[in-house]
Amino acid sequence: MTTTPPTPPPAVPTDFVVRLRGSALHFRCAPDTSLLDASAALGALGLRVGCRGGGCGVCRVQIDSGRVRTGRMSRAHVDETGHAAGLVLACRAYPLSDLTLSPAGKTTTQPGACP
Ligand code: FES
Numbered sequence: 001m002t003t004t005p006p007t008p009p010p011a012v013p014t015d016f017v018v019r020l021r022g023s024a025l026h027f028r029c030a031p032d033t034s035l036l037d038a039s040a041a042l043g044a045l046g047l048r049v050g051c052r053g054g055g056c057g058v059c060r061v062q063i064d065s066g067r068v069r070t071g072r073m074s075r076a077h078v079d080e081t082g083h084a085a086g087l088v089l090a091c092r093a094y095p096l097s098d099l100t101l102s103p104a105g106k107t108t109t110q111p112g113a114c115p
Pocket residue numbers: 036048049050051052053054055056057058059060089090091092
């Protein structure tokens with residue numbers, strides 16, 4: 001009698017690529033790391049940092065493509081309509097796929113080269 005080894009489960013991504021629309025900038029982000037924290041890899045070219053708690057709106061971005069999950073966010077900065085349209089606070093958003101995002105009034109991006 002022969003046996004075959006069990007098939008290993010499909011690989012789960014350990015992180016995703018996040019691109020800043022309109023530039024060559026990108027960074028990698030793990031599913032349990034906020035977009036804001038991961039953007040620190042870009043240094044001064046990354047997203048602007050404020051309270052880190054979902055309350056100031058400094059880190060607001062528009063998700064142009066891809067999926068995120070979010071924690072609590074101030075409705076003063078992202079109302080339900082905006083959220084449904086893809087607005088999120090980067091300090092409260094975690095990737096579920098590769099993403100492209102755009103500044104939404106309170107973020108900074110500048111053109112630069114990806115490594
Ligand atoms: S840094 Fe203040 S809401 Fe994200």
